[in-house]
Amino acid sequence: GDQVEQSPSALSLHEGTGSALRCNFTTTMRAVQWFRKNSRGSLINLFYLASGTKENGRLKSAFDSKERYSTLHIRDAQLEDSGTYFCAADNTEGADRLTFGKGTQLIIQP
Amino acid sequence: GPKVLQIPSHQIIDMGQMVTLNCDPVSNHLYFYWYKQILGQQMEFLVNFYNGKVMEKSKLFKDQFSVERPDGSYFTLKIQPTALEDSAVYFCASSRTGWETLYFGSGTRLTVL
DSSP: OOSEEEEOSEEEEETTOOEEEEEEESSOOSEEEEEEEOTTSOEEEEEEESSEEEEETTEEEEEETTTTEEEEEEOSOOGGGOEEEEEEEEOOSSSOOEEEOOOEEEEEEO | OOOOEEEOSEEEEOTTOOEEEEEEOOTTOOEEEEEEEOTTSOOEEEEEEETTEEEEEOTTSOTTEEEEOGGGSOEEEEESSOOGGGOEEEEEEEESSSSSOOEEOOOEEEEEO
């Protein structure tokens, strides 16, 4: 079965509000990355975490390897935040071999 | 931020032909990857490559697939011969150490007719 379960699959927010995306893992992961796919199909790197939390502007991510989950919090959402967000995690000891979630389609409404 | 470039963005070929997908990774990166995404499905790992060698490959990396990066030029994925089920978007990625952030290209959409 899927090793990375991402939720929700779709989310609609009004500008200025916030929410959280979540990925649950069925096995212990070494690290997690979060991406946003823009309208041109490019994967934009948001975060890489091996543990703990990171914050960048209006985005904040957390990763708990032991509890097998990661979250991405968005606050004060803006129209340009719209896109599909993916988490991807790595459970190997060698070079990264990412397993992707199915993505969350985020729509920010005025 | 660092950019991975993929050429071409789209490719249409007839089944049985050979195709080469090109990737220009980030200049100081040492680890290179190909991922495959069939329409409507998740991106899936194909192969990673370091120091001129394939390190790991998934079951999706069929015998018809090969990768190379001759003399620091493009990192390529060659499929010979192609099959209908090879139609997908292929994403190239690179990372500096293999333990850090992967940077992805925008993908090459391959259509096999």
